[in-house]
Amino acid sequence: MAVSTESMKSLYLPKLAEVLKVEPLSEKEKLFQLRMKDGSRLSHKPGQFVEVSVLGVGEAPISVSSSPTRDGSFELGIRAVGNVTRALHRLQPGDTLGIRGPFGNGFPVSELLGQDLLFVAGGIGLCPLRSMVQYAIDKRGQFGKITLLYGCRQPAEQLFQGEIAEWRRRQDIEIMESVDRCPLDVSWGGSVGVITTLFPRVDIEPNNTTALVVGPPVMYRYVVAECLKKGIAKDQILLSLERRMKCGMGFCGHCQINNVYVCLDGPVFNYEELSKLKETEV
């Protein structure tokens, strides 16, 4: 007897989405605004990710960069670095791609209500964090003091420059920026040095502050050390981990750290949990 799954609903089946807008963020990153073709909403939580398909090339896990509080579309900030992301960079408005998800736990939004938020973004780490920054801005009254530290290698690599300029103008968010180095012919109003050099100037109330940290793996150890120095409790330091999530559902095995699946149990973990794992970067 022949069996076919053609009419069945598979979790591997992406929904189709239309590219509404493509906007360069820097030399290597672009921002894609997308909308589901069937009119459904993504209904994600800040900090969750989706599996993005360029059919014929492949699928890659990408964090959602926009807040669910914004309209029916959603945004993905993507660096062209592998096969799929390079193919994504060739897409134009009107093109179709596939979306599965949202996957992962996302930031624990309800636990963050009433808290002071210390965002720490390294480079492309601002893409996932932006979903939570926007969320906190849209529901500004529900959160305490908001501080954002943003570090890049050099000024030209700073993402969302227009939006950051708007945030800077707001009185209810403190923004501190750094670059590892600044070419002599570029004007730069922030600090020069790695992101941890911003910490001495950070003024927070540690008992009521949650740190939300996203950046390259190498950044975490140093930023966590600074957060601990500031007196923030281990379980109040949240980090989002990057792994090679192929299925997003705990089957394929690629994102496993010890007995934890980043796609299901993460990508957001608090430092208390991570410090118990032997295989992490922190």
Added chain:
Amino acid sequence: MGIFISSKIDFRSSVQKMIQYNVVYGVKRKTPSFAFAKLFGSEELCLDYDITVLPPNRYLLPPSESLLRFNLIPEVSVRSSAEFQASIILGIHPYDLHAIRLLDAVFTGSLVDLNYQARRSATAIIGVDCLNPWPYSFAASMGTTLPPRIFDLWLTDLGDEYLIEIGSSKGESLLKRYFMTRDASEAQLRQRDKLRQESLTKYQLSLAMSPQEIPEILDKGWNSPMWEELGQKCFACGSCTMVCPTCVCFDVRDKIGLNLREGERYRSWDSCMFDAFDKMASGENFRPTGTDRLRHRLHRKGKYMLERWGELGCVGCGRCVHACLVDIASPVYAYNRLAKEVK
């Protein structure tokens, strides 16, 4: 549900009938080993084997299978696409059935993998007791010499006849349809118990502890010098994982047709022992050395799968012990040595 007896002559003709009307995968001699393959005649079936090169789980999770098909022109469209024949797997040993029970937990838990589930429910399982294990097996130590009750029919070789136990209604209808049987006697049941008991003395490898102690021993032995000593010899060839009945990790890729209009997304077996398994597009690799990867694999088998799915990831078949080119893959060696080190 009942236990029956079939003479070996009757059994052969039953299998012949079954092959006529079904796709049957059974154990064949493939000198000097044995392998599961499609049966075309009952004379090909060899049930008194010691081990097959590959475990039968490839009929549930094939080495490569289509997940979905897509069209790019004129409009982008996509649909799930697994196509296969309902089948009977004939001759599964108890340890391999324990592995399938673990696969069931992985793929049909809170999230259901459609491909696996569809294949699994279209598959009948007829197993057989392993009365003569091969020298690399340590199934007796792992407690996997008796079949978990997820079989449809279960056979025991009593010499001139097979004892046949029914495990499900699917098995019962197979029995009624194809087999000539009579009721088994008390004496024949006692003979089965005796044969099973005797087989336990034939295992040459054994664990120096109970399987329940493995997770704790691994926990204590994380920093053992053994990992480096074994891991630095690893070729990252993936043999140990390819022959493993509980390995489930896979890679997902797209293939586009020559007409550039249509294509498919498929998955194929992957291995956590390959050096690029944990490598990301950015170049970051979270388990860059053989030592990291060997430690991960043996933790997955002896600890992580148990914690996540309630079953140990090692059933003691010994295939990896035999397959490893540099003799570093053996779980029984690693667990025994760690036990000695940490006590």
